[in-house]
Amino acid sequence: MKILIIGGDAAGMSAAMQMVRNSSGNEITVLEKGDVYSYGQCGLPYVISGKIESTDRLIARTPAAFREKYGIDAREFHEVQKVDTKNKLVSGINHENGDTFNLPYDRLLIATGVSSVVPKWEGVTLPGIFSLKTIHDAKEIIDYLQNDRKNVTVIGGGYIGLEMAESFAELGKKVTIIERKDQLAQIFDADMAELIHDEAVKQNIVLKISESVEAFGGREHVEFVKTDKGEYETDLVLIAVGVKPNTSFLEGTGIKTSVNGAIEVNAYMQTSIEDIYAAGDCATQYHRVKEKDDHIPLGTHANKQGQIAGLNMVDIHQTFKGIVGSSVIKFFRLTLGRTGLSEAEANMLNIPCGSVTITATDIAGYYPDGKKMKVKLVYHKETHKVLGGQIIGENGVDKRIDVLATAIFHSMTTDELLDLDLAYAPPYNGVWDPIQQAARRVK
Structure with a gap:
């Protein structure tokens, strides 16, 4: 097959690598608007601060590496301007020399990401x-x-x-x-x-x-x-007021977009047009708690969706299981973690919810140098299903958010949180983990 990928970062190259590893005989061409492939955008603030010494540290593989080691035709400065879904053609301009291009495809992946608003x-x-x-x-x-x-x-x-x-x-x-x-x-x-x-x-x-x-x-x-x-x-x-999906070049193609202009995809990363797939920041993600499509552009989702798109495009069928809205941010001394729905989001969705907020320490209370954390647990008032969690503190926030994310992914209740066998030793935790302490307050 002739496979075209628009976009050479997380989703696009995750897909390309899955195709290389799980199939043979395909012609894989990647069209990247810029000249940098497969890099960690989330590391950019830390390069600016000097914590990371160079942007080179963020680049996983160069275009040359994709071409020479994996046989992927990784092209630079190729901006796609039009997709002809009827004749299966992609056209655009090569900014390096000003030439236009027209390329046929059997299957197409759109992984164009987002741009700053x-x-x-x-x-x-x-x-x-x-x-x-x-x-x-x-x-x-x-x-x-x-x-x-x-x-x-x-x-x-x-x-x-x-x-x-x-x-x-x-x-x-x-x-x-x-x-x-x-x-x-x-x-x-x-x-x-x-x-x-x-x-x-x-x-x-x-x-x-x-x-x-x-x-x-x-x-x-x-x-x-x-x-x-x-x-x-x-x-x-x-x-830094937000981002928008890079999907304007798809106008008139019949490819459906929804949340914030993101491309609507099913669990197989298929769009509304046969043989066209989308993944990453330019696509929607199914939110397991909201039970509808959402748009939360993060590198974790982009890599997963790209991998699943790549497999499906070579007829190895896998599905994207959805997201629960997890994230973590470092802000000076604090770690800001959240997953699932906030109380405000639950109220906007007319979900009957309750919440519990406590202050706890990240380790056993009697062990030295414990740090305070504020824990908020959001739950369904009728079923006690865990809907969301927010934790802010100096230490141990990421660990607890990941536990809550796992619980929410599996539709656990606050009572089931209490049953979890979580690791304990005084330098690492109390006998009741802070999220379990919060769950005990649910009535």
Whole structure:
């Protein structure tokens, strides 16, 4: 078969490698808009802060390695502009030489990922205003910081906004976060987000909550940001207000999109058009708790969906089992973990829910150097099925979130949480794990 893959990062190359390992005789061609393949985007903030010494550390395999070692025709600077689903043709432009291309396919995988949302604010094109999605973005920010940039403004208090606020602060910058909504980290309930706000203030981050950006100003580069409540000096701006799936080139193809413009796929990663598959950040993910398609673009989902798409495209049938909405963020001293539904999400979905919130230590209370963690458990009022969990603390958060994610994946109840045989020794845990302590409070 002639197999085309649009996109050379996590989902696309996971699929390609599965095809290589599990089939033979196929012509696999990958069309990548840029020149970097298969890299860890989530590591970019830590390259900027200096924790990771180079963007080279984030690259798993180069295009040359895919070509020479695995026989994959990995092309660079090939931007796909149109998909002809009737005649099974993909066309676009090679930005390296300006030539156009038209390539036939028997099966096609769309793995084009997402792009940063950059609103059309006045002055947004001034030098010194960035978003962060690619290795090239990171390099531009690093280069710009080489000059004396003291005041940094981060617009948006989500994943990237928080991680980049920490990175800039660690570089000695004075950091301001502007968030148009009423709290940072919207994926957490307000009572949990208070801990994030407190940590930001302790780390000398200036918070401008419930403020909307209106414009930027400056002469040769950005010098100030204007909101509906004030005007603030700045030397660098990072815009981190969200992402959008790269699917606009599919207009008119008949390929169905849904949540946020993401491509609608079934459990086999098939789209609404025969022989066309999609995976990763540009595709939907089935949410097991919401029981409907969602769009939560994370590297974990992209790699899994890519692997499953690759197998199905060579007739080895596997299904994607869905997500439960797990994530973890480092924010200075704190680890912010969540999985399943927040209480706010459950209420929006009209799910009858209750919640329990406790404060516990990550290890046995009598063992030295224990750290406090705040644990919130969300459950179905009638069935006591675990719907979600949020944990914020200094140590041991990721361990507990993973336990809760597993419990939610298997539709466990709060009573069944108590039955779990979790590891215990005083330096690692109490006899009742914090999530079990919370489950004991459920009535």
